[in-house]
Amino acid sequence: MGAGSNSKRPAAVIGVGQTHHRAKREDVSMAGLCREAMDRALADAQMTLDEVDAIVVGKAPDLFEGVMMPELYLAEALGAAGKPLLRVHTAGSVGGSTAIVASSLVQSGVHKKVLTVSFEKQSESNAMWALSVPVPFVMPVHAGAGGYFAPHVRSYIRRSGAPTHIGAIVAAKDRTNALNNPYAHLREKKTVDDVLASQMLWDPIRYEETCPSSDGACALVIADEDVARSSPNPAWIHGTVMRSEPTTAAERDQVNPQAGRDAAAALWKQAGITNPIEEIDAAEVYVPFSWFEPMWLENLGFAGEGEGWKLTESGETAMGGRIPFNASGGVLSSNPIGASGMLRFGEAALQVRGAAGDHQVDGARRALGHAYGGGSQFFAMWVVGADKPSN
Amino acid sequence: MRDVAVVGFAQRQLQDYDGSPQCAEMLVPLFADCYEQTGWTKKDIGFWCSGSSDYLAGRSFSFVSAIDAIGVLPPVNESHVEMDAAWALYEAWLKIQTGEVDTALVFGFGKASAGVLRRTLALQLDPYTMTPLWPDTVSIAALQARLGLDAGLWDEAAMAEVVNRSLTDAEKNEFAVRSGGSSVEELLKRPMFADPLRKHDAAPVTDGAAAIVLAAGDRAREVRDRPAWITGLSHFTDGLHLGTRDLTRSASAGRAGAAAGASAGGLTDVEVAELHAPFSHQELILRAELGLGTDARINPSGGALGGNPMFTGGGIRIGEAARRIWDGSADKTLGHATSGPALQQNLVCVMSSEGASN
Numbered sequence: 001m002g003a004g005s006n007s008k009r010p011a012a013v014i015g016v017g018q019t020h021h022r023a024k025r026e027d028v029s030m031a032g033l034c035r036e037a038m039d040r041a042l043a044d045a046q047m048t049l050d051e052v053d054a055i056v057v058g059k060a061p062d063l064f065e066g067v068m069m070p071e072l073y074l075a076e077a078l079g080a081a082g083k084p085l086l087r088v089h090t091a092g093s094v095g096g097s098t099a100i101v102a103s104s105l106v107q108s109g110v111h112k113k114v115l116t117v118s119f120e121k122q123s124e125s126n127a128m129w130a131l132s133v134p135v136p137f138v139m140p141v142h143a144g145a146g147g148y149f150a151p152h153v154r155s156y157i158r159r160s161g162a163p164t165h166i167g168a169i170v171a172a173k174d175r176t177n178a179l180n181n182p183y184a185h186l187r188e189k190k191t192v193d194d195v196l197a198s199q200m201l202w203d204p205i206r207y208e209e210t211c212p213s214s215d216g217a218c219a220l221v222i223a224d225e226d227v228a229r230s231s232p233n234p235a236w237i238h239g240t241v242m243r244s245e246p247t248t249a250a251e252r253d254q255v256n257p258q259a260g261r262d263a264a265a266a267l268w269k270q271a272g273i274t275n276p277i278e279e280i281d282a283a284e285v286y287v288p289f290s291w292f293e294p295m296w297l298e299n300l301g302f303a304g305e306g307e308g309w310k311l312t313e314s315g316e317t318a319m320g321g322r323i324p325f326n327a328s329g330g331v332l333s334s335n336p337i338g339a340s341g342m343l344r345f346g347e348a349a350l351q352v353r354g355a356a357g358d359h360q361v362d363g364a365r366r367a368l369g370h371a372y373g374g375g376s377q378f379f380a381m382w383v384v385g386a387d388k389p390s391n
Numbered sequence: 392m393r394d395v396a397v398v399g400f401a402q403r404q405l406q407d408y409d410g411s412p413q414c415a416e417m418l419v420p421l422f423a424d425c426y427e428q429t430g431w432t433k434k435d436i437g438f439w440c441s442g443s444s445d446y447l448a449g450r451s452f453s454f455v456s457a458i459d460a461i462g463v464l465p466p467v468n469e470s471h472v473e474m475d476a477a478w479a480l481y482e483a484w485l486k487i488q489t490g491e492v493d494t495a496l497v498f499g500f501g502k503a504s505a506g507v508l509r510r511t512l513a514l515q516l517d518p519y520t521m522t523p524l525w526p527d528t529v530s531i532a533a534l535q536a537r538l539g540l541d542a543g544l545w546d547e548a549a550m551a552e553v554v555n556r557s558l559t560d561a562e563k564n565e566f567a568v569r570s571g572g573s574s575v576e577e578l579l580k581r582p583m584f585a586d587p588l589r590k591h592d593a594a595p596v597t598d599g600a601a602a603i604v605l606a607a608g609d610r611a612r613e614v615r616d617r618p619a620w621i622t623g624l625s626h627f628t629d630g631l632h633l634g635t636r637d638l639t640r641s642a643s644a645g646r647a648g649a650a651a652g653a654s655a656g657g658l659t660d661v662e663v664a665e666l667h668a669p670f671s672h673q674e675l676i677l678r679a680e681l682g683l684g685t686d687a688r689i690n691p692s693g694g695a696l697g698g699n700p701m702f703t704g705g706g707i708r709i710g711e712a713a714r715r716i717w718d719g720s721a722d723k724t725l726g727h728a729t730s731g732p733a734l735q736q737n738l739v740c741v742m743s744s745e746g747a748s749n
Contacts, residue, residue: 007393007490029519061451062473067522068446068514069473072731076630082642085628085736086482089445089473091452097470101482108488109392124518133450244439244469246458259466374455378469 010388011106012234013349015045015221021185021334024123025215030070031077033217034117037339038078041115041219044355045231049079052221053111058088058098058118059338060373063130065121078117090242092286092373094118095218095341096380099369100240102222103382107237112224119217120336127213127337143202146210146289148375150202153291156255157204162294162309164204168195170290170325171209171332173318178329180358185214185334195290209290209332216336218343225388235349235384238366239270247375254376260299263379268301271366271383272390277302280383281364282324282351284344286371288331293317296370297325319361327351327359341371345382352386394746395487396611396618399425399496399604400710404566404698407504408598414443414500418460421602425496429604429614433462436604437492439469440483442476442499443702446511457500468492475499476601476706477626477667477728477738483605484624493607499703500600508596508701515732517631528732529593533585535638535733536672540587544639545675547587551578553671554591554696561693568698569595591696594669599700601707619713619724619742623651626738631731641673641680644729644737648681651725651739659684661741662721665708667729669695676734677727691715705729709740716744 017040019025025033042049055078057071067073071087074080090097095118102116128144143150157164172192178184190208198208228234243263245252252258264276273279285300287293297308302323311317317325326332328347331340348369350356356364366385372378401424403417410416426432439461445453454471461467472478476499483495509527516522539545552575559572584590604614611618627643627650629636636642652658664687668674674689683689690696692711695704705728712726722744730736 007488009489062445063451065518066514067518068444068511069731070518072515072628072735073517073631075628075735076632076635080628081630082627082646084626086478087473088470088482089454090471091455101470101485104482104485104489108485110485110488130451135450135456242468242470243466244458245466246461246463247455249463251464257466258464262466374452377455377458 008107009109010225010236011103011222012228012236013220013384014223014228014231014234015041015047016346016349017041017044017219018183018343018346019216020183021214021216021336023212023214025121030065030119030121030124031074033121033215034074034078034119037217037219038115038117041221045221047113047221052079052113052115054084054105054114055080056086056088056098056102056105056114056116058094058342059120060091060094061130064125064127066125090373090378092337093341093371093378093380094373095339095343096345096369096371097242099220099342099345100242100380100382103237103240106222106224112227114222115219116222117217117219118339118342120338121215122213123215146202146205149289150205152254153204153289156291156295159255160306160309165192165196166294166309166312167209167290168192169312170287170293171195174326174330174332177319177327177359178333181328184329185212205289211288211331211335214334214336216334216339218339218346220342220346233353233355235352236388238383238385238389239267240382241267243379245377247377255295256299256305257376259377260372260379263381264300267381267383276300277323280323280366280368282327282348282361283368284328284330284347284370285325286331286341286344287326288335290332293325324361327356327361341380344371345369349384352384393488393607394620395484395605395607396620397603397709397713397742398606398611398614398618399428400713401425402566402599402601402707402710404568404597404599404700406568408502414502414600415456415460417600418457418498418500421600422460425602425604436494436496437468438483438486438495439467440479440495440497441471442474442479442706443501444473446514447501447503447701449506475702475704475728475730477709480603480706480709481624481626481738484621487605487607493610495605496602497605498600498602499706501701501703502598503596503701504598529585529588531633531732532593532670533588536587536670539639539672542639545672547579548575549675550592550671551575553674554578557690557694557696560691561697564693564697566698567693568597570693570697588670592671594695594699597698597700599703601703601710603706603710615717617717617719617744619716620746621740622743623653623741625650628736631735633733638733639676641676641734641737644677644734645680647737647739651741658682658725661687661723661725663688663691663712663715664725665690665692665694665712666727667695667705667708669699671696673734705738713742716742
């Protein structure tokens, strides 16, 4: 890939907003849902919609709501009329990709103040139907996302020799973390035993190890250096990366995908990080099924291959551990698909801004936001920091 | 800003693509064509970005299988917009502007013939108040044309002139799915389709795909003697609601034109403009909004009336405008893309044989 010239301008997150996530938000339209997140992000940034230069919208498939390119209908409600409007769609990673595209509007020097919003209002339509349309020449899985990923989890357990309760540790941790996040969809105390006692859905994935299906939205205000400097607590963007690989290929490793490994390597390099577990203080990582925590610990380079589950088992990914994963409760507690990646990116920003409230990781200075999508094939990540990057 | 140019362009336009609706197969030869034009391979491409639509494909994640057309491993730096490929080009241009990469391959694809396009596009409207009424694309465009006629902004002969010129030019375009000029008189004798539109006033339903290569600075010069340097690239949107905007205008097109022309001495000296006007009267609106000179050559490819593959039609306009720079037939050209009902969203890409910033 081209080395490029070093013309990237500094950019920072100065506003974060999200909705209260629920299975059905019958009190708001799609526009109302987006505005709930946007208005909170703008208030956080102490900015009005009029001041925003451009709007970037992200969401997963249009069939989830039954509207073709809903950003067209939303243009007025999002304050985009009279402004540039971009719509990103990169499957489950889209919330992260959308934040990255929005940051590139600033880092390229084209705009100074960009508002980005991502959402999913699955209750408007039938998400299961939307994912089940038969495709010619492609073998149907007919098993839902859990059915697709269960063999990967089984393969991970076999390869790493992980004890089979590791997934339950993750689920209990994230659900309990969510009790400290007033916006989370599932807010209930769970123990490892509770999780292990829940029904097996797709062996080895149990009911309590799966994410909910949520209505929700997330919005960020991303600004250039001059604007960010007057913000009390900007989250400076230290690195952004996207990588994709095809769904199926004989040589693909779907347990530890190369796209994820390549993305992490490029991200750490951009952010000047040589030892991620020592240098990253908080990680918001896309874990829709609990076993993806140990898998991504390895894929991201926080642990060696086959070693990720040991960090989880020893409590190092819990609050107060060496690398707290999903202090917000993560995707396991709220999953408005199109917004989920941006929630990870936004929660990472909240951590380094010291604005995460009851789920704040003490003294977090650098945090990871991570999203993945498709058949573990699309990856989007960023590192944000309390300090302006020196590179 | 970095100097970035369009240096590669390949396309297919078909009345009816007989095969896989995901169009991935159609992309493979287009990428090969781009590699041949540039002398590059997959590893020379710093960023990939595509534009397509799940609703057109009738299923979710329709862009996923397009990755297969790029190749297998190693993974690529890649993104996707649920928009016309012209906006994918915009995202790629931004990526090059950040300095992260020097090159990008942008593509778009769509198979409009798989459904009833004008009904599918009705799903772009407000789902709570408008979509349940199922106003289709052609009817909405007819309302727009009627408003202009009644306001005296254009007449039916002016619309027929656009059609006649476009379909005459389309005869020389091997990719056009409809061509054959006639005369204004003869065109006006044909029956109404959606009053005041006749069938020839509306772009034909078209399947297709296209790929465009962008490169910065010396990487562009290594490919072309005359790269099509992008001197202005801008896009804006208007609100969707038909009752709240003047449909005889396109404010967003005007804004995009002004912003894209601002750094390049305006648009009056554009020699060739490829305008994405799926309806004849929309070309008349765009010409006025963009402030093009009276001697600007409009749509020498035949434009969207000769073929309008969804989610590629705008990208193709940019590719066609770039080709006029490469072959020396023009020094300053413009490619335009539109999206949404009645010219809601517009993008303008101004290109020159000389770079802007150095």
